[in-house]
Each structure stands twice: as C-alpha cells, then as structure tokens.
Amino acid sequence: DTAVSQTPKYLVTQMGNDKSIKCEQNLGHDTMYWYKQDSKKFLKIMFSYNNKELIINETVPNRFSPKSPDKAHLNLHINSLELGDSAVYFCASSQDVQGDQPQHFGDGTRLSIL
Amino acid sequence: AQSVAQPEDQVNVAEGNPLTVKCTYSVSGNPYLFWYVQYPNRGLQFLLKYITGDNLVKGSYGFEAEFNKSQTSFHLKKPSALVSDSALYFCAALGGGFKTIFGAGTRLFVKA
Numbered sequence A: 001d002t003a004v005s006q007t008p009k010y011l012v013t014q015m016g017n018d019k020s021i022k023c024e025q026n027l028g029h030d031t032m033y034w035y036k037q038d039s040k041k042f043l044k045i046m047f048s049y050n051n052k053e054l055i056i057n058e059t060v061p062n063r064f065s066p067k068s069p070d071k072a073h074l075n076l077h078i079n080s081l082e083l084g085d086s087a088v089y090f091c092a093s094s095q096d097v098q099g100d101q102p103q104h105f106g107d108g109t110r111l112s113i114l
Numbered sequence B: 001a002q003s004v005a006q007p008e009d010q011v012n013v014a015e016g017n018p019l020t021v022k023c024t025y026s027v028s029g030n031p032y033l034f035w036y037v038q039y040p041n042r043g044l045q046f047l048l049k050y051i052t053g054d055n056l057v058k059g060s061y062g063f064e065a066e067f068n069k070s071q072t073s074f075h076l077k078k079p080s081a082l083v084s085d086s087a088l089y090f091c092a093a094l095g096g097g098f099k100t101i102f103g104a105g106t107r108l109f110v111k112a
Helices: none
Strands: A004-007 A010-013 A019-025 A031-037 A043-050 A053-057 A064-070 A073-078 A087-094 A109-113 B003-005 B010-014 B019-021 B024-026 B033-038 B044-050 B056-058 B064-068 B073-078 B087-094 B100-102 B106-111
Touching: A004 A087, A010 A019, A019 A031, A019 A087, A019 A109, A031 A073, A043 A064, A043 A073, A043 B100, A073 A087, B003 B087, B003 B100, B010 B019, B019 B106, B024 B073, B033 B064, B033 B073, B044 B056, B044 B064, B073 B087
Parallel strands: A010 A109, B010 B106
Antiparallel strands: A004 A019, A019 A073, A031 A043, A031 A087, A043 A053, A064 A073, A087 A109, B003 B024, B019 B073, B033 B044, B033 B087, B056 B064, B064 B073, B087 B100, B087 B106
16 A cells, blocks of 8 residues: 555646646655655755644745645645746655654656646 | 755665765754665655664664764664665754755665
8 A cells, every 4th residue: 555645646747837746645644745856856845734734834936835635635736837846746744743753755746847 | 054964976885795875964952863765766765763862773674874973973874785775865854843854865876
C-alpha cells in the first residue's frame, strides 16, 4: 500500500494555465507538507498543514494555493503557471507538527511548463 | 541563520569499502537531525535520526551516523558500501517554526 500518493506523476502544460496536484496519505498522520525540488535537487518547504490548519507558509507566490479538505489530503493549486514553476513537487506527511518524527514522501509530481 | 551544509557534491567509493557522507548544521537549541536517501524518480526515504542519547545512531540498510556536538556534525557512515547504495543523500535539521531545513544533497557513487 502506498503511504503517500500524489497525482499526477507527470504534468506538462503551457504557460498561463492553471493546474492542481493532489496528495493523499494513509498513515493517519496529522501533518502534511509541500516541497519544491528544483533542477539542482535543492529541496525547499512551501507549505505545511496540521489537522487542516496552515502552519508554514513560506515566501511562495500567491499563485500557489494549498487546500486541505481533511487531514489525510493536501492539494496544491497553481494559477497562471510560469516557466520558473518547472520543478518536481513533493508531498510529505509526518506524525505531528513537532518535527522530531521522520517525514514520509510521495514520489513527486514532475511539472514541466512549455 | 539556521542552515545545513553538505560540503561534498559527490562522493565516490568502491564497493566493499567504508563510506562517509558529511553534514554540518547550524541550528539553535538542541538539534533534531535526520538523514534521507533519494533514488531516481522517487521521493525521499528516511534513514535515521538523532534526537537525544547515544552519539552513534543506527538506521536502515546498515547505515549509521555519528553526532558530534562540538563539531556540529552529523556524518553518515556505512562500513561496507554496496552498488545499490548509489543515490542522493540529504541531511536535514529541524529549524525554528517547525521547519525542516535540508542540505543541498550529496550524490554517492559506489563502483563495483
């Protein structure tokens, strides 16, 4: 059973479009995250939610809007996609927000902007 | 500023030899430290963590890490490398505001 699953795995779209990435975890964790990994493999936190409540909101353009309908799901909607948004986006979850427990990652969504 | 440094972009080692992947950190308070591994087209996988206790932490797949408070280091080690250990390794530390700070990653190549 996949613990953290993201869809779609690949997303190829044109500049200016709006797209969503979905994430679900079946680990019963309270906290979920979105990370962006660029072409040099740098990993940067974008958002985190704990029990549907926004905890971390990094300096991300407001074109990016996370939504957590329940604690098992954290979706990412991106408006007006730009070339610089091309990256791999990872969803992750952890038992709680304290940070002393490991994070479990999905396999990523590879976003390519044409 | 809080940070995690992995000074080597790449580490090359022959199969059967010991390996070390270096990590230093700069965080306030007691450090919570982690190592993750990433295989191609996969997400990060947890290897081990240090929260408190013994300075030598054992983890998955025969990996271990040594915490050194005076040198603010948390180096990843394995006594005998396997070709299948070739991957990208990330050191991470818990920073302020519940944020995990990741190092830039070190690519490990194990040659047969």
